[in-house]
Amino acid sequence: MKRITSLILALVMTAALLAGCGGDSSTADTGSTGDAGAAEDGGYTANWIVAVNTSEGDLLYEATNKFCELVEEYSDGRITCDLYGGTQLGSGQTLLESMAYGVCNVYAESIGTLAPFTELANIDAAPYLYTGYDHFINVWQSDLGKEIKAEIGDAAGFAILGGMYRGARITTATKEMVHPADFAGFKLRAPGIDMYVKTWEWLGASPTPLAITETYTAIQQGTVEGQENPISECWNYGFYDVNPYWIKSNHVYSQDCFFMDKTFFDGLPADIQELAAKAADEASSWRNEQMVEFEAEVEQKALDAGVTIVDVDVQEFIDAFDGFMQSEFPDLVDWADQIAAMADTAAVDPAEAA
Numbered sequence: 563m564k565r566i567t568s569l570i571l572a573l574v575m576t577a578a579l580l581a582g583c584g585g586d587s588s589t590a591d592t593g594s595t596g597d598a599g600a601a602e603d604g605g606y607t608a609n610w611i612v613a614v615n616t617s618e619g620d621l622l623y624e625a626t627n628k629f630c631e632l633v634e635e636y637s638d639g640r641i642t643c644d645l646y647g648g649t650q651l652g653s654g655q656t657l658l659e660s661m662a663y664g665v666c667n668v669y670a671e672s673i674g675t676l677a678p679f680t681e682l683a684n685i686d687a688a689p690y691l692y693t694g695y696d697h698f699i700n701v702w703q704s705d706l707g708k709e710i711k712a713e714i715g716d717a718a719g720f721a722i723l724g725g726m727y728r729g730a731r732i733t734t735a736t737k738e739m740v741h742p743a744d745f746a747g748f749k750l751r752a753p754g755i756d757m758y759v760k761t762w763e764w765l766g767a768s769p770t771p772l773a774i775t776e777t778y779t780a781i782q783q784g785t786v787e788g789q790e791n792p793i794s795e796c797w798n799y800g801f802y803d804v805n806p807y808w809i810k811s812n813h814v815y816s817q818d819c820f821f822m823d824k825t826f827f828d829g830l831p832a833d834i835q836e837l838a839a840k841a842a843d844e845a846s847s848w849r850n851e852q853m854v855e856f857e858a859e860v861e862q863k864a865l866d867a868g869v870t871i872v873d874v875d876v877q878e879f880i881d882a883f884d885g886f887m888q889s890e891f892p893d894l895v896d897w898a899d900q901i902a903a904m905a906d907t908a909a910v911d912p913a914e915a916a
Contacts, residue, residue, distance in 0.1 A: 606833075608640075609641075609642045609643070609644065610630075610633070610642070610644070610668060611643075611644050611651070611667050611668075612626060612629070612644065612646065612667065612670075613645075613650070613652075613669045614645070614646075614670040615649050615670075616647060616648070618647060623647050624852075625670070625845045625849035626668075627645055628844075628848055629668070629820060629841050629845040632844055632845060633841045636841060637834070646666070652665070655675070657669055658720070662719070667826060668822055668838075670818055670821075671819070671821060672816055672819075673714060673722070673818075673819055674687045674753070674757065674816060675755070676720065676821075677755045677757065680718045681894065682710065682897070683714050684755065684757040684894060685757075685894055685897050686757075686816045686817065687753075687758050687816055688887065688898055689757075689813045689879075689883050690879060690880045691814075691815070691898060692815045692905075694815075697904065698817075701901050701904050702817060704904065710897060715824065719823065720821045721827035721828070723839050723843075724819050724846035725818075725819055726819065726849045726853070727853050727854070728816050728853070729793055729794050730793070730810075730812040730815055731791060732790065733789075734788050734789055734791075734807065735807045736781070736787045736807070737787070737807060738807045739809055739872070740809075740872060740874055741874075742765055742878060747766065747767070747768065748787060748788065749768045750767060750769055750770070750786050750788045751774075751781075751786045751788070751790075752770065752789070752790060758814075760891075765882065770785070770786055772786070774789075774791070774795070788805050789805070790813070792857075793860050794856055802864050806868065808864055813879065819842075819846075820842045820845075
């Protein structure tokens with residue numbers, strides 16, 4: 563009964579969006595939320611609904627907007643995009659599940675968000691898997707990276723396009739912590755993704771899944787003592803006001819991608835699939851270049867705001883996670899080993915990385 567109710571609700575939401583976007587009966591055949599059909603020359607036309615959790619000014623939002631602009635350009639205006647930021651259409655697993663009903667056509671988010679659909683998506687958040695940016699980018703541009711994305715997408719039911727560097731994740735806190743043992747008992751906000759939760763539990767910390775928008779207040783009230791995120795998000799959410807210590811744990815390198823419901827994507831004409839993938843790759847390259855520059859800028863901004871940047875011996879943390887994957891994610895060990903084996907790859911120009 564609950565499943566039927568959920569389905570009815572989703573269909574009602576879709577119908578409402580169709581009415582608002584001027585959809586017609588041809589939409590049901592394409593999966594699009596807006597006008598979709600054939601132009602006079604027989605070409606595909608549609609209005610795509612595009613969602614991103616962040617708001618204007620954030621690099622992920624701006625990259626998603628660039629994706630929209632490129633799709634419209636490469637389709638010669640046959641596809642238009644309506645961009646919704648700041649969780650207007652929902653977020654996370656809820657929005658991903660609703661994509662099958664046409665609530666949106668494209669959603670920009672981290673691969674780790676697909677973990678509820680397939681365990682392999684947890685590889686996106688595995689601790690100390692990369693030696694740095696070059697290693698990370700080279701993996702995801704390689705045949706191995708493409709294979710991992712394809713397996714995740716097939717298992718989860720999504721086409722995964724592009725690949726955007728989010729920045730190395732650091733830890734912000736109300737106290738200085740330098741060694742792995744210092745994190746025992748540390749109360750922090752962490753994403754509600756299995757890999758993140760188990761990573762912090764491995765160190766003896768107490769991770770609490772919270773919406774990122776609730777975290778600032780939770781730190782103020784003492785519910786948690788800190789959080790972990792890429793340094794850009796630490797700055798954008800104002801954590802310098804409540805967490806004076808920013809610890810460069812650099813424990814995770816992860817990526818955002820553009821997700822499309824696989825049934826919807828597979829039903830698109832080949833040229834539309836190609837232009838969507840091209841737009842995603844180019845928007846990703848733009849964001850990668852911007853993010854590398856922004857990381858350095860944000861660290862200086864944080865220092866100017868009175869934050870203490872804490873450097874740590876990363877090798878000490880790597881050693882602390884010896885045996886973690888074998889114990890907690892044995893089915894991902896082979897993938898992790900293949901990624902680790904690519905550590906000695908050549909440097910990458912951020913402008914070329916997608």
